[in-house]
Amino acid sequence: MPQIFLPLIQGFGLGASLIIAIGAQNAFVLRQGLKKQYVFLVAGLCSLCDAALILLGVGGLGAVINALPVLTLVATWGGALFLLIYGLRSFRAAFQSDKLNTHEVAGEPTRTREIMLAVLAFSLLNPHVYLDTVVLIGSVGAHYPSEERLLFALGAMLASLTWFFALAYGARWLAPLFRSPLAWRVLDCLIGCIMWFIAASLIWSVLYR
Structure with missing residues (x-):
């Protein structure tokens, strides 16, 4: 294999190891895939958000974030508030059994604009996203020569794209299981x-760090 592709493969491997985990964003993508609603839009927008953050990180934004802790603090509290509210919606959806068969519950995002805002919130209001994409991937990418840095970033972006579309469209294989309201x-x-x-982990990190 040509040496030039090594940064691409390393970027893909690091990106995949960071993104393939149970989290708020992945849970939302999985649910939209199961519902078969706005699947391409959700997967595509998640991928674009990750790609933008990775490029910013490799471009040096990670160093700026480390130098301005107030940005992390604001993102942490904003992300915690959003997750608490959306978690409450999920619990409400679980107990509205009369609407489970349609998979549409009052308060859930169902229109294109609402879906886009929800994806942006899941993608940009979680400080862990910045830690993974901007700070971690950015700091690793900074060690590569300038001509290889873009390949490394491209590999990480490709891992994100592959994962989100695989998760969103692969969810349909689980659809028979979710014919049951239970x-x-x-x-x-x-x-x-x-x-x-x-x-809770975000709030804990602010209060007890």
């Missing part, structure tokens, strides 16, 4: 728990 109730409770756990 399965949706369990999923919504699980998503709510994930949201609140991440929110």
Whole structure:
């Protein structure tokens, strides 16, 4: 294999190791895939957000964030508040059994604008996203020569693109399982728990760091 592709592969490997984890963003993508609503829009917008953050990180934004802790503090509190509210929506959805079969619950984003805002919130209001894409990937990418740095960033972006579209469109294989209202109730409770756990961890990191 040509040496020139090594940064691309290393970027893909690092990006994949960071993004393939249970989190608020992935839970939202999975749920939209199961519902078969705005699947391409959700996966594409998540990928674009990651790509922009990775480019900013490799371009040097990570150093700026480290130098201005107030940015991290604002993102932490904003992300925690958003996750608490969305987690509450998930718990409400789990107990509205009369609407489980349609998979549309009052308060859930159902229109294009609402879906886009939800994706942007999940992608940009979680400080962990900045830690992974901007700070970590950016700091690793900074060690590469300038001619290889873009290939490294491209590999990380490709990992993000592959994961989000695989998760969103692969969710349809689980669709038969979610024909049962009970399965949706369990999923919504699980998503709510994930949201609140991440929110609690963000608040803990501010109060007890």
